[in-house]
Amino acid sequence: MSLKLYNSLTRQKEVFTPINPPYVGMYVCGPTVSGESHLGHARPFITFDVIFRYLQYLGYKVRYVRNITDAGHFEEEGREAEDKISSKAVLEKLEPMELVQKYTNLYHWAMSQFNNLPPSIEPTATGHIVEQIEMIKKIIADGYAYEANGSVYFDVEKYNTDFSAKGQPYGILSGRVLDEQIESTRELDNQDEKRNKSDFALWKKAPAEHIMRWQSPWGEGFPGWHIECSAMSTKYLGEEFDIHGGGMDLQFPHHECEIAQSTVCNHKMPARYWLHNNMITINGRKMGKSYNNVIKLSELFSGNHPILEQAYAPATVRFFILQSQYRSTLDFGNEALQGSEKALKRLMEAFDWLQQQNDLGSTGTNIDTALDEKVNKLVADFDTFMNDDLNTAKVIANMFELLPVINSIKDKHIAATALHSNTVALLKKQLHTFLIDIFGLQINKADNNDKLDGVLQLLINIRKDAKSRKDFVTSDKIRNELAALGVQLKDEKDGGMSYTI
């Protein structure tokens, strides 16, 4: 049973075979830190975090590179033109690195809220200007780029002509045919420095007011949109690596351009497997700045947004995302998120209870064979479903089928001896592996500190006393007032009580 991944390049699921096992190189396009990340950004980072974790679970040694785009046009929203020119005082002027720092910090904060593991390397575009310039020089030397008025453009038409012959036309990833695009745009040529409109910038000459600028063989300027990913993936993962990931919206032109640049430089298709997550939609529309329907992550976590009926915990959002397959669109809605919130709570409570049990299961004749087989099958399918292009939705569905079994044992509707000890051990282990290690869903565990727990145990004991005296006024008062504070008490079957915050 081997891992299959849907490769956008070949448009089919393929068995994943690393170039140099057990090593795996994975590059994922990171954020542009000129603004705060929104819900839409959460999807690729959570998706590829789960892939990163799953590959490690499979025994691979993964180098996960995720860049930060901190070069280019930098304008903070709502703080535009005036800053670019005006003040001479350093502190009044927009300092691009100040924005970069601010939004990088926010981004890292959001990533840790989601319990995403840090990537192995997180390179920045500004830290790799030299590599980018070297790469551009190489592309010019090979004849696939030209300088025009201090800027450098990639010659897409020449590339397409030459590399079509080698079976790798421009458009191989996105399925676009270059000729069609050129036809409709030729008229604009003489107004442009570009030879063809489909040409893209490798290096842009910096206008006088542009603050972010670097010295280059072509004058002062800044790198183009696509070259950073080619330069950094080559540097850290080599000329050919295993997985390149990102959102579907990056397939064209960004990834297409990466392929062209890297192929010219390294004479190789940079990545074997191109993975693209689908979009999160809101009312059927992709979430994006131009649609004016963005929910920033800080707003999502605080509930402070007109669309939101309440705050949603990072774990809820993570779980919501994992409840769908990563290549499907996922429609955001309050009802859906609230459903995920309740579902996750139920799942984690059963999980936590199970992990605390040490003497469930038996080896004797009390075993319910049919049930035992069912549980084993459900657990075994965790791997099967993940191997089928990471179907986290199906894994979660299986977990919910296991839930009644666990809860019935807890409530003694099913005997503690009904499952074989080995089955119980496997169930505990695999639930932990998938829920915690791979899905990364145990997030808010640190809430319970000892003092708080002590206080709550005290209240629970007082309530137990009151109940035993049939003093329901007192017992209800404790329960209701704790509920008002957000602490929920539950009377267990065996007379015990537990709480959740």
Next chain:
RNA sequence: GGUCCUGUGGCCGAGUGGCUAGGCAGAGCUCUGCAAAAGCUUCCACAGCGGUUCGAAUCCGCUCGGGACCUCCA
């Protein structure tokens, strides 16, 4: 306009041609001092029309609807 994706019950979503997806919500029951939780049972589907097939949500065609990319975009 070009390229491509998609339409599943109140909501979100899996679905490899024949077998209950799952979750949330709703209804009933059990347990309970009451509640909550949990368990059990249950209601509600495959946009429409044709075709292929013994059999289609799943394949094909058409119609209608939604969306993405073609410009920075996760």
